[in-house]
Amino acid sequence: MNFKLEGPVLEGALVRLEPLEHRHAADLAVAAEEDRGTYEFTWVPMADEVADYIDAQLARAAAGKLAPYAQVSTATGRAVGATSYWEPRSWLSDDQLDAVEVGFTWLAESAQGTGVNAEAKLLLFRHAFESWGVSRVDLKTDARNSRSRAAIQSVGARFEGVLRNWSRSWAPGEEGRLRDSAIYSITAAEWPQCRVRLEERVAGCVRKATQASEETVR
Numbered sequence: 001m002n003f004k005l006e007g008p009v010l011e012g013a014l015v016r017l018e019p020l021e022h023r024h025a026a027d028l029a030v031a032a033e034e035d036r037g038t039y040e041f042t043w044v045p046m047a048d049e050v051a052d053y054i055d056a057q058l059a060r061a062a063a064g065k066l067a068p069y070a071q072v073s074t075a076t077g078r079a080v081g082a083t084s085y086w087e088p089r090s091w092l093s094d095d096q097l098d099a100v101e102v103g104f105t106w107l108a109e110s111a112q113g114t115g116v117n118a119e120a121k122l123l124l125f126r127h128a129f130e131s132w133g134v135s136r137v138d139l140k141t142d143a144r145n146s147r148s149r150a151a152i153q154s155v156g157a158r159f160e161g162v163l164r165n166w167s168r169s170w171a172p173g174e175e176g177r178l179r180d181s182a183i184y185s186i187t188a189a190e191w192p193q194c195r196v197r198l199e200e201r202v203a204g205c206v207r208k209a210t211q212a213s214e215e216t217v218r
Contacts, residue, residue: 003090007019007067012123012202014074014205015074020057041170043170065087066086067085068083068104069084100134100138115208119198119205125186134188140183143182
């Protein structure tokens with residue numbers, strides 16, 4: 001495949017997606033340790049593992065398999081999580097990206113439910129469909145992860161099924177085991193309607209954040 005998977009900076013009202021670098025390490029170490037209770041089925045580095053985690057993501061990027069991002073809060077300027085494009089696929093032409101997955105996503109507990117995830121997905125999907133011209137975007141998660149599955153469905157992705165023993169398990173205590181993966185996708189034909197829904201949702205979150213900020217000032 002001749003297409004080079006590189007993600008540019010993607011700017012939103014609540015979140016700015018910046019290509020992951022070691023300068024994000026200190027913020028990510030803090031973010032990862034806020035409350036790990038929501039990471040039951042998702043591997044998130046401990047504070048002392050963040051540097052190695054970034055090295056691993058950058059190695060995948062160098063191999064052309066991943067375009068990793070830090071999710072930076074526009075309100076604070078601090079990295080509050082990570083996400084990535086990965087698994088790029090070309091079927092019709094080596095120069096054209098036909099499909100890509102959005103994954104390796106995690107957020108600090110304080111950033112969850114704030115609209116950051118919804119806007120990050122809006123930015124990633126929009127770039128994939130409207131700049132790269134992909135035919136589909138995939139998302140997948142541990143089939144047991146009801147929180148993650150609800151979040152994926154809330155951004156407009158359609159459930160396609162469960163692939164059994166599809167990938168390694170990231171659940172604590174399950175090292176060396178495989179998991180069933182729930183697969184979701186958005187196609188190019190579905191994207192315009194999905195975009196409208198996401199934009200409306202993000203606009204509501206922005207209004208809520210603005211009102212809260214104004215009340216704090218008062």
